[in-house]
Amino acid sequence: MKKIMSPSVSRRSFIKTSALAGGGILIGFNLFQACKPEAAPPVDIAQLNFNDFNAFIKIADNGMVTIFSPNPEIGQGVKTSMPMLIAEELDVSWDNVHVVQGALDTKNFTRQVAGGSQSLRQGWEPLRQTGATARQMLINAAAAKWGVDPSTCTTKNGVITNGNGDKLGYGEVVKEAAALEVPDNVVLKDPKDFKIIGTDAGNVDIDKITTGKPLYGMDYKEEGMVYAVVLRPPSFGKELESFDATDAKSISGVQDVIRFGNKVAVLANNTWAAMKGKKALKAVWTSDSELESTEKHDKILTGLLDGKEFTTLRADGDVKKAFAQADQVIERTYESPFLPHNCMEPMNFFADVTADKVRLVGPIQTPARTAQRVAELLERDPQQVSVDMTRMGGGFGRRLYGDFALEAAEISKLAQKPIKVVYSREDDMSAGIYRPSIKYRIKASVKDGNITGYHLKEASVNSNMYGLIPNFFPAGAIENYQVDVANYDSDITTGAWRAPYTNFLSFAEQSFFDEIAEILEVDRIKLRLDLLQKVKGTTDDRIQYSPERLENVIKVAVDKSGWGNAKEGVYQGFSAYYCHNTHVAEVADVVLENDIPVVKKVTCIVDCGIVVNPLGAKNQIEGGVIDGVGHAMYGDFSFKDGAPVDTNFNTYRLIRINETPVVETHFIESDIAPTGLGEPTLPPAGAAVANAIKAAKGIRLYKQPFVKHMKSNAPLG
């Protein structure tokens, strides 16, 4: 055991106990206050109400432990892994822990977000401290009962033992523990003593999932609720002029048709009737500006890259000078389409707006922000708005945006009844908040065999890359380095898509370095490692990645993938990347079947610090890699006349099981605090595949999706 807890953090978290009427105790804590070390401590802990806490541990008289998990679960596994951290320090058997999604509303629960692969990273200390604090209180209660010094007591699997060998179960001392002062400082386990962290824990909802129990927003219903299907503008940039609902209203089951803003909701007593009603609406749309298209975006983004109007996000040295003095200058352009999120569970949300309450229920990555926006929209006191979170059938960033919840609230207000908005797949794909179409142009200078200058330009529809990305690799490795961005304001809504920006940037940069190695006729691994050498010992605190950890994953990938020793007919491609605080290297094995490249295997090396739940972690890694391969290969989403060309899976291609490589995962053993895994294995996958296709076919790919550009035979950048 080592004492690594800061009492001030504990005070802020904080913990309050209460005896339960039915026996046992409840311990509350504010995870998200605890996650922000700069948060101000509560004025008077004794005055705090349980409503100030957003997660709870309940210990019953029989020693059973219930942990209420506060974070939204989108498939990233935090409903399993976050409670594991509490259970570890509480020192109970994981078999005796029951996990429940906290019963949530915005009054009691704040700062609950699933996004950025941050849940475990930020929960690592406070969740363990919470478990450890509860354990210490139970020990103190037992020690008082025995009249011994608490320091002579030990715990194991929910049982306290004193120096004489006397034993008391947690359930036997919970009432006394609830009345005790919360200890100021507690000890956290040494990682070598972990019993739960680092062991495989299955998904806590597994039986409900495999037996089809109601879990998701789509499954949620209440007495008196009606289904709402919404007609939205058919193109970005169109406005609703008028509509005729006569036919829609004649469909049996349709109850009402309501216009709100630029949209029309059809309300019915079942989803099918509402969908039919929507199809029967006759609407007239107008637009006063030119409708957008992928063809137009293509020209605009190229124009931006060719132009002079950029915002510089980082500039080291003098790239212009480096290019002027170079022996050789290499320039390539990389292009991505828009991408829809396509969560398997289409967008949906329940709302019941009444005179004194606004109740929202559904799948949302950002419940607090959404509640606030609904309050503003309806001009209501935020205290009246509650949000209950359901398990989510995927998020991938789409459910960060509460647009569907706002629609639900507005419709419920107008209809004066509880309603649930349900999107069809076509609605989901055509009212998206897409990964924006982006072009990167990268220019590098070479002098005496060294890369002396690196200039990355981004041209993007709508928003540009966010602040920290220009400090990812190769920042710090090349003396003259510059990152410039330019954007085009579009009517098409865009936003975060799994591993925002790096999902495509990684492809561009890791393809570029591979090609430079070919042009310079140097080993492609050595080229990367040599660059990393230059970052070691850097005093530049803007640099986000660790050159040592990136170097390590690269070396292990070389070893584990059989790099350079592939079997006859197997072509390998390499990629390594840092994002979301995690370092990853990937090697793709491609074979040619009827001369078509097929990805057979991806070896993935991950340094995410301590692996909390290896079983769940590997699932995230496998999914992230295959998602990355699938979208790089097939994801093709374009616009014509302001509308998406593809709106369902008959023409929009997602990777399927028969196209899937085997993912072989290796973790770097580590005692460093854990980082997230929902995103960081996706970005390197595209370049690993592209580099392998280059090895197999001699074709260098600059555009995604690969299948389209291999066919067009026009891959040159």
Place this chain on the structure above:
Amino acid sequence: MPVYNLKINGKPHTVEADQDTPLLWVLRDHLDMVGTKFGCGIGQCGACTVHVDGSATRSCLLQVGNVADMEITTIEGISEDASHPVQQAWKEIDVPQCGYCQAGQIMSATAFLEQNKNPSRSEIRDAMSGNICRCASYNRIEKAVEVAASKLS
């Protein structure tokens, strides 16, 4: 509105619905059996897979008027306590991420394993290729079908 007598998971149900209502929505909205999921509505993703007279079928394309008197099995009918070997295999391999598509995956797998007791990896990949998993838990689906096959044999 017409009335239909349906046989679902061995039990009779009477529903009043328009003839063209897909079985999917009858199950979900009329009968409160929400284990069968809506994914695409055009038979492309497999989330809504049920068994009709033992065959894996997309319930989003099947009109209620056409399934009267047929034996319909949904995920709720595989087993209520997750004791079916396919459900057990899904747990053993810890397949789900978000979990939304998994009911459909399990329905496709159970029907497939009835037909092919000892499938090869490539037969599994072909048989399961009608079901999309957006989280891409495909490696585990493949393994779980293999494990389920060994449990069933």
